Amino acid sequence: LDTSTHTDSRRLRDLEGLTETMGAQVGDCPSRCHCEEDGMLQRVDCSDLGLTDIPANLSVFTSYLDLSMNNLTLLSSGALSNLHFLEELRLAGNDLTHIPKGAFYGLFNLKVLMLQNNQLRRVPGEALQNLRNLQSLRLDANHISSVPRGCFDGLQSLRHLWLDDNSLTEVPADALGALSSLQAMTLALNRITHIPDRAFTNLSSLVVLHLNNNRIRTLGTQCFDGLHSLETLDLNYNNLEEFPIAIRALSTLKELGFHSNNIKSIPEQAFTGHSTLLTMTITGARITSLPTTVCDQLPNLQVLDLSYNMIQALPSFRGCEKIQKIDLHHNEIEELQADTFQGLTSLRSLDLAWNKLSSLNPLSFSSLPALIKLDLTSNRLSYLPVSGLHGLTHLKLAGNEDLQELLPAESLPKLRVMELPYAFQCCAFVSCEKHSSPWDRDNNHNGKDDFGRREGILNSDSFSDLLLDFDDEPKSHHTVQCSPSPGPFRPCHHL
Amino acid sequence: EGPPSCSNGCERCSEYNGCIKCKPKLFILLERNDIRQIGVCLASCPQGYFGMRTPDTNRCIQCKIENCEECFNRNFCTKCKEGLYSHRGRCYPSCPEGLSTTNGTMECVE
Numbered sequence: 001l002d003t004s005t006h007t008d009s010r011r012l013r014d015l016e017g018l019t020e021t022m023g024a025q026v027g028d029c030p031s032r033c034h035c036e037e038d039g040m041l042q043r044v045d046c047s048d049l050g051l052t053d054i055p056a057n058l059s060v061f062t063s064y065l066d067l068s069m070n071n072l073t074l075l076s077s078g079a080l081s082n083l084h085f086l087e088e089l090r091l092a093g094n095d096l097t098h099i100p101k102g103a104f105y106g107l108f109n110l111k112v113l114m115l116q117n118n119q120l121r122r123v124p125g126e127a128l129q130n131l132r133n134l135q136s137l138r139l140d141a142n143h144i145s146s147v148p149r150g151c152f153d154g155l156q157s158l159r160h161l162w163l164d165d166n167s168l169t170e171v172p173a174d175a176l177g178a179l180s181s182l183q184a185m186t187l188a189l190n191r192i193t194h195i196p197d198r199a200f201t202n203l204s205s206l207v208v209l210h211l212n213n214n215r216i217r218t219l220g221t222q223c224f225d226g227l228h229s230l231e232t233l234d235l236n237y238n239n240l241e242e243f244p245i246a247i248r249a250l251s252t253l254k255e256l257g258f259h260s261n262n263i264k265s266i267p268e269q270a271f272t273g274h275s276t277l278l279t280m281t282i283t284g285a286r287i288t289s290l291p292t293t294v295c296d297q298l299p300n301l302q303v304l305d306l307s308y309n310m311i312q313a314l315p316s317f318r319g320c321e322k323i324q325k326i327d328l329h330h331n332e333i334e335e336l337q338a339d340t341f342q343g344l345t346s347l348r349s350l351d352l353a354w355n356k357l358s359s360l361n362p363l364s365f366s367s368l369p370a371l372i373k374l375d376l377t378s379n380r381l382s383y384l385p386v387s388g389l390h391g392l393t394h395l396k397l398a399g400n401e402d403l404q405e406l407l408p409a410e411s412l413p414k415l416r417v418m419e420l421p422y423a424f425q426c427c428a429f430v431s432c433e434k435h436s437s438p439w440d441r442d443n444n445h446n447g448k449d450d451f452g453r454r455e456g457i458l459n460s461d462s463f464s465d466l467l468l469d470f471d472d473e474p475k476s477h478h479t480v481q482c483s484p485s486p487g488p489f490r491p492c493h494h495l
Numbered sequence: 496e497g498p499p500s501c502s503n504g505c506e507r508c509s510e511y512n513g514c515i516k517c518k519p520k521l522f523i524l525l526e527r528n529d530i531r532q533i534g535v536c537l538a539s540c541p542q543g544y545f546g547m548r549t550p551d552t553n554r555c556i557q558c559k560i561e562n563c564e565e566c567f568n569r570n571f572c573t574k575c576k577e578g579l580y581s582h583r584g585r586c587y588p589s590c591p592e593g594l595s596t597t598n599g600t601m602e603c604v605e
Contacts, residue, residue: 047538068539069503069504092539093504093520093521117538136573140548141520183571184567186567208571
């Protein structure tokens, strides 16, 4: 993407020749602007100066020009025509309503063009013609409702396109047809309601596609055909009612998100052909069940987020050997079978909070060697099967009023952070006798309990995104945090 | 040190934390200043960050990709650090197997 060493040396030879012939000064810096030397070239920052016109005496060796946050309302044709070395032009945050043909004439080396946060109503196609080296084009946060056919013609190097936060009511399929090198595009925050078949058919290099925060209700069954390289598809915050079976065309998909839609069910063979899928997020829909063969279709899945749905029963996740995180909180799950989570040797975090679990099979968690975080907050449990939980470091059981038994600390030796239903249950982990009164604590007490764990009062550790901050190896001496913490008014003895 | 002033894109300025609400369409970047966070309003996010737009707010979020200078979203890089090669939004010390660069760019293609 960036200029490599070969192109740089050729450009420098051009520069030296140009300097001699034109005798131009590299050092011309328009008044009130801030200029920095970039080798033989110059970076010019004229942002936020209240300018109403482009500075006249710009050096021909300007490689970077920032005119953001000014009051430019018009770009005259040829205004920048002598800036042959310009690579980045920033015009964000002005009041441009129209950009005439020829405005960018002469910018043969332009790579980055920022036009976001202006008042454009249509893509200024005439002005964009022949920008052959343009790689990044920002048109986000305008009022664009029209993307004329051919407006992107000639942009053969374009890799990244921002059209989010505009007024598009449909996918500009015709115009996009010219962008076979495009790798990342966002059409988020528009008013698109339907995606027709073959809308992205020429975008064979596209890797990332954001369509979130639109009003998409229906998808053509072949609307994603042609996206042979797509890895990330974001359909969050739309009005989808049916599961988008069009994703079957996406054989390289790694990350799929369509939370906050109205999808009620997932068809049995929904993920056929998606062996590459790593992350799937379908939260906030109204899904009541999952395909029984979900893991046969998704053998490489690593993260599954199905929180905030209406799932009542779970299939067996056998076959998802690579799955590391399952979020099922805020559903209506009532029971777990012995084989529900059988054989998930990579599973590290399981979140079943806010369900209706009343009975657990004794073997529910028996074959999860990597499990370190288990959240069963606010269910209806009266008993916790501890078989297989010896590696657990974080356990949350608050809100299970019927669970009044003591937990066997010897079966949970690595626990460091706990939220339990009652204070007395913490005593097995936080040695309450030494805490009968903070004033007469034994001074030579070194603050360790019987398991060599340093005691502490809980300020509950937040369950941040697990994949980002796993403690691979528990520290040799770690703080045990347990809540509700026992004390004078919450004695260790169960009243 | 008196309360920090706010840039002209700010809609609501706080006494000790800079801007807490930017004008529409601008991105808010939270800069750390000692123990304080100072809000700054920008038309585009600085290097190492990308701009995420949502219906309620626009924020600058850190790129999470190794060896990346500028990114499109959390896991797609648009500009790798000097001397590194890029392929499908990732940065490499050399082109992955089966790929090579074309006409002097730093991009690896089939």
